[in-house]
Amino acid sequence: DARVTQTPRHKVTEMGQEVTMRCQPILGHNTVFWYRQTMMQGLELLAYFRNRAPLDDSGMPKDRFSAEMPDATLATLKIQPSEPRDSAVYFCASGLAVMNTEAFFGQGTRLTVV
Amino acid sequence: QKEVEQNSGPLSVPEGAIASLNCTYSDRGSQSFFWYRQYSGKSPELIMSIYSNGDKEDGRFTAQLNKASQYVSLLIRDSQPSDSATYLCAVEFMDSNYQLIWGAGTKLIIKP
Numbered sequence: 001d002a003r004v005t006q007t008p009r010h011k012v013t014e015m016g017q018e019v020t021m022r023c024q025p026i027l028g029h030n031t032v033f034w035y036r037q038t039m040m041q042g043l044e045l046l047a048y049f050r051n052r053a054p055l056d057d058s059g060m061p062k063d064r065f066s067a068e069m070p071d072a073t074l075a076t077l078k079i080q081p082s083e084p085r086d087s088a089v090y091f092c093a094s095g096l097a098v099m100n101t102e103a104f105f106g107q108g109t110r111l112t113v114v
Numbered sequence: 115q116k117e118v119e120q121n122s123g124p125l126s127v128p129e130g131a132i133a134s135l136n137c138t139y140s141d142r143g144s145q146s147f148f149w150y151r152q153y154s155g156k157s158p159e160l161i162m163s164i165y166s167n168g169d170k171e172d173g174r175f176t177a178q179l180n181k182a183s184q185y186v187s188l189l190i191r192d193s194q195p196s197d198s199a200t201y202l203c204a205v206e207f208m209d210s211n212y213q214l215i216w217g218a219g220t221k222l223i224i225k226p
Contacts, residue, residue, distance in 0.1 A: 033214075043158070043202065043216040056211050091157055101206070101214075102148070105157035 002026045004106035006092050012112045018080040021109045023092030024073055031101060032075045034060075034067055035091040037108075043091075049075065082113045116141045118205050120217035129226050133190040137203030137217055140184070146206040147179055147186045151199045152219065158202055162188060193224045 005024040013019055025032050034046040047057035052069040060067065064083070069075045079086055089108045095101035117140040127133040135149075146165050150158035162177040164170045164186065170177045176189040186205075190197055203217040 042218045043204075045214055045216075048212065058211065101146075102160050102163055105159065108157050 002104075004092055004094050004104055006090075006106035006109050008109055009107060010110045010112075012114065013082055015083055015113055016081040017113075018078065019082050019086075019111060019113075021077045021090050021092075021111070023075040023077075023094075023106055025075065025092070025094030026104055027073075029094035029096055029104075030072075031095045031097060031103075032069060033093040033095070033103060034075070034077050035093065035105075036088045037091060038088045046077070046090075079111075082111075084113045087111055087113050116144075116205075116207070116213060116215050118203055118215045118217040120201075120203050120220045122218055123221040124223050125220055126223045126225055127193050129193055129195060129224055131193055133193045133197065133222055133224070135188040135190075135201050135203075135220050135222065136185060137187065137205075138185045139203075139205045139215070141205075141207060142181070142184065143209065144181075144184075144205045144207045147177070148204040148206070149175075149177060149186075149188045150202040150204060151197075152202055153199045161201070190222075195224045195226055198222060198224045 007022045033048045037043045046059045047067040066078045091108045093103035093105045095103040119138045149161045152158045164177040164179045174191045178187045200219040200221045202219045206214045
């Protein structure tokens with residue numbers, strides 16, 4: 001069945017280490033979003049892509065976060081170096097457009113930085 | 115600063131009753147409105163989208179949009195224990211950049 005796939009599901013890492021999260025959007029979807037969810041801040045949009053091009057990453061701390069789409073079937077979110085405050089659940093979502101987007105979420109990557 | 119406000123709850127509703135969830139937003143330029151359901155430890159899933167004033171019904175769910183008053187609501191008829199979840203309101207608009215602002219969510223508990 002069509003769904004957004006994220007890996008890994010869980011990641012525990014030490015402060016200062018690089019973390020890479022991967023997302024496979026639903027086949028045919030041309031818009032990909034990266035979100036972060038914490039109890040304190042709720043859901044925050046970090047970045048989004050349309051047709052693999054980054055349209056906005058203003059929600060990301062640029063000094064340590066980077067997001068890319070090497071091809072239409074893979075989106076990546078990297079944190080280098082990671083910090084304890086990055087601990088959160090990171091969701092990838094995909095959709096068919098940027099506006100009026102009915103987004104479908106992956107299961108998320110639960111990141112813990114110790 | 116664009117904001118989306120939801121009562122955090124929990125909202126407790128007896129099984130079989132109507133659950134009413136509300137969301138207000140600050141920006142009159144907002145264009146699209148979404149309700150997502152999120153079970154504990156799971157990802158958000160889309161319940162309803164609404165783009166124009168009025169009601170939109172889908173099964174037991176009805177979304178209501180009033181742009182003049184800047185609120186959007188979700189009604190759940192014949193509430194079931196499986197409806198117990200956190201309901202997130204999201205408001206979308208485009209000015210210089212695309213923005214999708216999320217409410218903090220309302221926790222709904224359906225009591226058998």
